[in-house]
Amino acid sequence: MTADKPPMRVLVFGTADMTKPRVRLLLEGLRLEGHEVIDCTRNIWDGVSDKSQVRGNLAKVGLALNWLWSMLVLSLRYLFAPKHDAVLVCYPGHLDLWFIRPLSYLRRAPVVWDAFLSAYDTIVLDRRMAKPKSLIGRLAYAMDWCACRLCDRLFLDTPAHARFFEKTFRLPANTVEAVPVGAERQFSPPQETAIQQDEFKVLFYGQFIPLHGLPTILDAVYLLQGEDIKFTIIGQGQMSEWFQDALSRRPIPNLAYIKWVEYEELPKIITEHSLCLGIFSASDKANRVVANKVYQILNTGAPLLTRDSDAMRAILNSNSDQVSLIPPENPELLADAVLQKYKNWLAAAKTVTFSDQGYWVTARDVGQACSELFERTLGKKNS
Numbered sequence: 001m002t003a004d005k006p007p008m009r010v011l012v013f014g015t016a017d018m019t020k021p022r023v024r025l026l027l028e029g030l031r032l033e034g035h036e037v038i039d040c041t042r043n044i045w046d047g048v049s050d051k052s053q054v055r056g057n058l059a060k061v062g063l064a065l066n067w068l069w070s071m072l073v074l075s076l077r078y079l080f081a082p083k084h085d086a087v088l089v090c091y092p093g094h095l096d097l098w099f100i101r102p103l104s105y106l107r108r109a110p111v112v113w114d115a116f117l118s119a120y121d122t123i124v125l126d127r128r129m130a131k132p133k134s135l136i137g138r139l140a141y142a143m144d145w146c147a148c149r150l151c152d153r154l155f156l157d158t159p160a161h162a163r164f165f166e167k168t169f170r171l172p173a174n175t176v177e178a179v180p181v182g183a184e185r186q187f188s189p190p191q192e193t194a195i196q197q198d199e200f201k202v203l204f205y206g207q208f209i210p211l212h213g214l215p216t217i218l219d220a221v222y223l224l225q226g227e228d229i230k231f232t233i234i235g236q237g238q239m240s241e242w243f244q245d246a247l248s249r250r251p252i253p254n255l256a257y258i259k260w261v262e263y264e265e266l267p268k269i270i271t272e273h274s275l276c277l278g279i280f281s282a283s284d285k286a287n288r289v290v291a292n293k294v295y296q297i298l299n300t301g302a303p304l305l306t307r308d309s310d311a312m313r314a315i316l317n318s319n320s321d322q323v324s325l326i327p328p329e330n331p332e333l334l335a336d337a338v339l340q341k342y343k344n345w346l347a348a349a350k351t352v353t354f355s356d357q358g359y360w361v362t363a364r365d366v367g368q369a370c371s372e373l374f375e376r377t378l379g380k381k382n383s
Contacts, residue, residue: 005371005375007033007034007035007036008035008036008085008086008371008374008378009035009036009038009082009083009084009085010030010035010036010037010038010084010085010086010087010088010374011037011038011040011078011081011084011086011087011088011109012027012037012038012039012040012041012087012088012089012090013040013041013074013078013087013088013089013096013100014040014041014074014089014090014093014096014097014099014100015041015042015043015044015045015067015070015071015092015093015096016041016043016089016090016091016093017043017045017090017091017092018041018043018045019043019045019046020091021181021183021184021292022090022091022114022116022157022181022292023090023091023114024184025181025182025183025184025363025366026088026090026114026179026366026367026370027090028184028363028366028367029182029363029364029365029366029367029368029369029370030088030367030370030371031367032363032364032367033364033367033368033370033371035367035371038081038082038084040074040077040078040081041074041090042070042073042074044063044066044067044070067095071095071096071099074099075099075100075103078100078103078107079103079106079107081107083107084107084109085109085374085378086109086110086111086112086374086377086378087100087104087109087110087111087112088112088113088114089111089112089113089114089151090114090116091114091115091116091117092116093113093114093115093147094119094143094144094146094147095143097111097113097146097147097150097151098146098150101150101151110152110153110377110378111150111151111152111153112151112152112153112154112155112373112374112377113147113150113151113153113154113155114154114155114179115144115147115148115154115155115156115165115176116156116157118144118164118165118168119140119143119144120137120140120141120143120144120168121144121164121168121285122140122285123136123137123140124136124137124140124141125283125284125285126209126210126211126283126285127209127210127238128210144165144168144169145169145170148165148169148171152377153175153177153373153376153377154176154177155176155177155178155179155373156176156177156178156179157178157179157180157181157289157290158178158180158288158289158290158311158314159178159314160287160288160289160310160311160314161178161288161289161311162176162177162178163176163288164284164288177373178369179366179369179370179373180290180295180315180361180365180366180369181290181291181292181295181361181366182295182299182361182362182363182365182366183292183295183296183298183299183300183360183361183362184296184363185362185363186264186267187266187267187270187295187296187297187299187300188267188299188300188301188360189300189301189354189355189356190271190300190301190354193301193353193354193355193356194351194352194353194354195271195351195352195354196349196350196351196352197272197274197345197350197351197352198350199228199230199274200228200229200230200274200275200341200342200345200346200350201229201230201231201232201272201273201274201275202229202230202231202232202273202274202275202276202277202338203231203232203234203269203270203273203275203276203277204217204231204232204233204234204235204276204277205232205233205234205235205261205266205269205293206234206235206279206291206293207235207236207237207238208235208236208237208238208239208240208242208243209237209238209239210238210239210281210283211279211281211283211285211286211289211291212279212280212281212291213279213280213281213282213286213307213328213329214239214242214243215246216280216281216328216329216330216331216334217233217277217280217331217334218243218246218252219331220331220332220334220335220338221252221254221255222250222252222331223331223332223335224254224335224338224339225252225253225254227254227339227342228342229254229338229339229342230254230255230256231252231254231255231256232255232256232258232269232273233255233256233257233258234257234258234259234260234261234269235259236259236260243257266296267296267300270296270297270300270302271300271302271354273302274303274341274342274345274352275302275303275304275305275338275341275352276297276302276303276304276305277304277305277306278291278293278294278297278304278305278306278307279291279294279306279307280306280307280328280329280330280334281307281328281329282307282328282329286307286309286328287309287310287311288309288310288311289311290311290312290315294306294312295361298322298323298360298361299360299361299362300354301322301354301355301356302322302352302354303322303324303341303352303353303354304322304323304324305323305324305326305334305337305338305341306323306324306325306326307325307326307327307328308325308326308327308328309325309328312325313325321355322355324337324341
């Protein structure tokens with residue numbers, strides 16, 4: 001924030017999922033940039049880590065009624081909220097936009113939407129939970145298409161993801177912007193950047209969704225059973241049942257599975273391992289996004305092995321030694337890459353080096369990118 005750019009008042013509206021680092025980083029970043037953030041939100045997502053996995057009609061009806069009541073309450077709160085320069089709708093905001101759009105006209109405030117992900121892409125193209133021409137597929141597409149037109153400006157996490165939205169939902173070229181996801185401050189290099197370890201341990205953590213390429217990881221682990229390499233897999237989600245079945249059919253002695261750890265424990269767990277795994281799906285989405293866990297690993301300085309993608313190549317600069325890229329969905333190449341890392345570790349006297357000069361995206365970086373986006377939006381509105 002500079003003298004010629006006074007702070008803004010940004011009102012955050014809707015059922016923003018505060019359990020997601022993306023939402024927390026955006027709000028923290030704006031505050032760090034000196035802006036006032038006015039809270040007009042209700043979190044209805046406690047206990048719902050994967051929204052596609054809400055089971056049972058009763059649970060779905062209860063969630064819908066909670067959302068509807070929240071919209072009525074928030075709409076009334078918005079009408080009496082302090083004067084503000086712009087409205088920010090965070091993930092997931094597809095339906096929230098239907099309420100805030102007419103209300104924002106009354107307050108003469110532009111609406112900026114962090115789309116973050118596409119309902120159509122997630123349900124139909126990535127997770128393949130419905131076919132494109134099915135009723136659910138058409139509804140998901142309509143949700144995205146309408147939401148893109150209910151805001152004054154929208155942004156995604158990477159330029160490649162932004163271009164996907166423009167093409168898929170027929171938006172003018174170069175009108176969708178990008179603000180990186182980043183990682184919170186607790187994800188930073190350890191004080192000692194060279195750490196000796198008794199065992200070579202490989203870590204994968206995250207939601208069990210197709211984007212992460214869990215079958216590729218599990219096949220690679222199976223190929224390395226004869227090596228003195230330990231694997232830790234942490235997570236649960238859409239593919240949990242498949243994962244449990246795969247382990248029961250083909251037990252892997254050198255693999256430790258943990259369903260859940262507290263979020264605050266992740267930085268310590270990362271630094272206790274010799275190598276971290278990113279994502280390995282060959283899907284189009286995996287080619288254009290950088291997962292939050294990848295930023296967390298990068299910010300921690302830990303060695304990272306992940307799939308080669310347009311999105312990853314766009315962010316790699318001086319930290320290329322920290323990151324190794326391989327083609328997606330290739331268990332043999334993944335196993336070979338892990339084995340080479342193990343040999344390098346042995347040659348380095350069982351020492352793991354954590355980079356303190358890597359590619360870091362902090363809350364302040366996120367806030368700066370978001371501030372610039374708001375300035376362009378307000379400049380366009382006032383011109």
